[in-house]
Amino acid sequence: MTTPLSSVKNLRPALTLLGLGLGAGLAGCQTDIAEPTTAVSGNASFTRYIAIGNSLTAGYADNGLYLEGQQNSYPSMLAQQFAQAGGGAFNQPLFTTAQASGSGYLRLVSITAAGPVTATVPGSAGRISPTSAPYTKYLSQVDNLGVPGIRMADIQTANYGNVQQASPSAATFNPYFERITPDGSNQSYFQRVKAEAATASFFSFWLGNNDVLGYATSGGSAQNASNTNLATPPPNTITRTDSFNTKATRMINALTANGAKGVISNIPDVTGIPFFTTVGPVLKATLTSRSVPGLVILTGGNPGAAATGNRKQITTSDIRDASGGRQLFTLTSSPFVSLIGQPTGRPWKFIYSQTGLPAAGFGSYLAAFAIDTTKQFGASADNPIPSAFVLDDVEQGLVATATTAYNTSLLNIATAKGLAFFDANQYFRTVATSGIASNAVNNNAAFITGNLFSLDGVHPTPRGYALVANEIIRAINARYGATVRPLDANRYRGVLLP
């Protein structure tokens, strides 16, 4: 047996060999995955990108337009990805930090057993109606031309951003367009877009949602919903499809006049959004548990007593939930459905306050609809559920018909012009039925918890907008042979919980 000392000596070559092994191991460098193909614009050019659209394009969320929403608008996200493929600067009419709350918006206060509780963060940037103080003007270059509230029907309305016009109303004047229009200008939205299109190389176009959305979210309660006024149809009515087609064609002709490429998005099915899917299922369960067979609702917008046929009986089982049914209750009905069965005038006070008419007229308003607030709300034909709280099956039919016609029109235009096309209708259908996963997160159309829809139940969250941006990018890449990269949607927030 060798002595311990000689053992150590003999060990030396072994340790040297071992040292070599360790050295090689520790020096092992980080693995590398080659960068995927460089982002290129293909047949398109993103030198100057402009975005045409409504609230969705402006970045509207939580029932308001405010700085954070603007910063997370889908056109802003697109521009950021375009920048890796030769895209230029993209200017948005951002509210200043001092006016960051913009028009004001909803925030989530708490989630109680009865449901989510929201509160309004007051606006700091100006008017939301023609009679209140104006927004601080933003007259620098604007590439995001998204104007909340605008309909396809409105694009050729002169003085659309000019409060000096004869009698400004919601149908003829838009305070968000006023914000980006010089004082006294009688410019229409179409004229503004045409002027901007002269120097644009690429555009996105997502307009027409409000031509049916206003009607839907007001529960089809506008009087004379099937209007005949082509130039300026009243608010909350459905725009005629021939008028829609003419105006959409005119706009796309102007946008493509200088050879610009672009992407058109179509109109989603509004009945899948949380605004319509949140209240009904809970109400249905409550009524079922109390064995209430059905409700009386007012339908349409025409005044008159029950004899005029403006009341409608709906059964509890016909309220839509996961198991079936057709009738949809709006998110605005949420504070009032608990009053069903009680004698109350509160829902009607709310409805009347929304009209903006002087308070003194409330009595005659009730009389016009033959409402008796001493009767049981929702159970008696004398105190029915207001039309504005329910988008009933007939009204949904009108919405669906118009949406289909608009989408046919948009698809035909996109095909004729060889433009990229994002089928938002199909996309939001998928979202409503099966959700959409983003990097191990299961997003869906549920209110608050689904990540995709903001607190107004209509407009997306930043996460929702990011996923929309990814779909638009996919459409652009497919049409123009571009390789614009998608976004990591999880980097954008859903609803922030208290």
Place this chain on the structure above:
Amino acid sequence: MQVKSILLAGGTLLAASSAAQASGFQVGLSGQKNVGMGGTGTGLFLDHAAQFYNPGSFVFVQGNGIQGGLNLAIPRISFRADGGGAQETLQNKNVFPFNGYAGFGITEKFKVGVGVYTPFGSELHYGSGWTGRYALTDINLRSVFAQATASYAITPKLGIGAGLVVLAYGDVDLQRDVPLQAQSGGQFHAQLTGKAERKLGYNVGILYKPSDMFSIGASYRSAVDAQVKGGNITLTNRPASAASSFTATNFDVTLPLPDVYNLGVGIHPTEKLTIALDANLVRWSRYQSLDFSYTGGVLGGAGVTSSSSTRRYQDALAFRLGAQYKVGNNLTLRGGAFYDNSCVRDGYVTPETPDADRVGLTAGFTYAVGEHFGIDGSFLYESFMQRSQSQADLIANGTTDRVAGTYKTTISVPGVGVYFKF
């Protein structure tokens, strides 16, 4: 209002590579001499680690002995999200698989031994805020097995043996971000920790050596279910409004560990040269899904007391080749290579086991310091094929609880061992 079905469902968990050889989270570092020879060891006998590789060959290992080995596994893993973006790398964490054996000859024909080794394990720490953080941020899976072995030579040419194997110690620590965002800004995070139950298994083997120049062996190692009962759930930064949806305090989970069939040959063309060939069939198809059940409340919404995540592993084959050459009286050099098929199907790759087909190269030596004492050194380098999966793949497979993108892994494992013979 309950916050519905927010993940933890589709959980993640248990498992990952980090240590070398053999697909999935199997660690093939159970004997330093074997490591140097590409992980072979079924068709021949090198030292007392034969208890692990083939208890049937153990009886032919000369004399009594005790030995121990320690490895330093240095993984390097990169990830690039589907569609591009910056490359993400892990906070590389080294792990230390070890092994130790003692063997005693009772008679010429009968030998017993005990061993301890770490055949499964993984430790990965993804960077804070990485793309797949809602699937997994951290995993630390450890296991220590102990074995008692008896081996008997029916004839001088034929040996059989069996071992009683116990999962002596196991623990798991899994962490992920929960995809709910709080107004306060803190990231909601879940951590699941627990210790595995003791479980028994066995291995058996047979070795036939018709001549001094050739031997052939087969061995089998039984499956063991690593089971955690009553592990702890720790939630941090839980938004107040989601509190009622995340009340569970404990969890149970079972991780099926595969059984393994081995077949190998040993060739001795000259007195100084040994060549070994091995094939392994690892029966990972036992691992079809990872199912958690939660107790003490719900986890992810009203009524959510369990989660299931698809694994759908497949059986995996590995082929190994190794050689050793006796350079002088004291020094033996080794080399080897292997090819290991992945047990994870395309579109099923999870962050806790970013598995892929692998090739490995090994080298090793033994330096004998006299008759009774020696030192083993080994080095293993393993390269995983770069592997990608798209979001479309995940949707098609129903595996959207993980992340789309490309993984690339390499592992370096230097190791050292000592032995005493008496």
